Amino acid sequence: MYHTLDLHFQNLNHAIAAFLIETEGGPVIVESGPYSTFPSMEKGLADHGYKVSDVKHVLLSHIHFDHAGAAWAFAEQGATVYLHPFGADHMHDPTKLVASATMIYGDQMDTLWGKMEGIPKKKLRTVAHEEVLEIGGESFRALHTPGHAKHHIAWHWKDTIFTGDVAGVKIEGGPVVPPCPPPDINLEDWLHSIDLVLSKNPNKLALTHFGEEINPNIHMKELKEILKDWSLWIKDKWEAGMSNEEITPEFMSYTAQQLRDRGVSENGVKQYEAANPSWMSVAGLVRYWKKKQI
Known part of the structure; x- marks a missing residue:
């Protein structure tokens, strides 16, 4: 059994989760969340009888801020952070990562993500595809799953796979949607990773x-369909000569209506937008189609 910790990102329920697995060797955390939500992480751990310093192993799906932004705070307390080889340099020295994000988020950086500091190399452990970690009597298999990001890992533990973003975003029983940020969205890789x-x-x-999805095959079939729908919708707008700034509000309206048509409440629409901003998917998918054209 594992525990889902709601990190209450932007004071919203069910936007960003971390996962706690209790082992014979102590707690293992999958996903650190951003540092802005670290108080919620501390409370979630305390609810199960742990302190941050009790966590000696943090497994990251990838290095985007919403998944890995607080990993340094665990490392500072003695944890080893496990991640894809392509992400290690950026986690050791996040200068470029922070600079790139600051260009996008500007003065919202601290509010959204909080600070991000470097992790000593001795506290970073890269894992190969299909490599198995043995921690506290439990086995965690790393599945390299590019598509959303080239440095993406899904973690296979017992009958559960902690999917990061490869299985998309699905909130409170609503439809699954694909987060498509720049710079390395690759639809072909993503479909292969789903398989x-x-x-x-x-x-x-x-x-x-x-949270938890108990119908993986149905879920992933729906994800493939919406990934195709969104990518072709954005391709049509881009080929018509629209800019990202022009496409984004139309895309936001288009996807919000898709959610409403599936019974999602207005508050639910806000939760989806917080977890998966429309401008981000527009930027990522336009970049994908531009690269395809080269």
């Missing part, structure tokens, strides 16, 4: 955004 996850025959998917 890889399903090939492991999991009974459950644990989504960072948000």
Whole structure:
């Protein structure tokens, strides 16, 4: 059994999760969340009888701020952070990562994500595809699953796969949607990664955004369909000569209506937008189509 910790990002329920697995060797955390939500992380751990310093192992799906922004704070308290080889340099020295994000988020950086500091190399442990970590009597298999990000890992534990973003965003029983940020969205890789996850025959998917999915095959089929729908919708607008700034409000309206048509409340629409901002998917998918054209 694992515990889902709601990190209450932007004071919203069910936007960003972390996961706590209790082992014979102490607690293992999957996803650190951003540092802005660290008080919620501390409370979640305390609710299960742990302190941050009790956590010696943090497994990251990838290095985007909403998944990895607080990893340094665990490392500072003695944890080893496990991640994809492509992400290690950026976590050791996040200068470029922070600079790139600051160009996008500006003066919202601290409010959204909080600070991000470097992690000593001795506290970073890269893992190969299909490598198995043995921690406290439990086995965690790393599945390299690019598509959303080239440095993405889904973690397979028992009958559950902690999917990061490869299985999309699904909040409170609503439809699944794909987060498509720049710079390295790759639809072909993503579809292959979906098939890889399903090939492991999991009974459950644990989504960072948000919670447990008990019908993996149906979920992933719907994700493939909406990934195609969104990518082609944005391709049409881009090929018509629209800029990202022009596409974004139309895309926001288009996807919000998709959610409403599936019974999502107005508050739910806000939760989806917080977990998966429309401008981000526009930027990522336009970049994908531009690269395809080259």
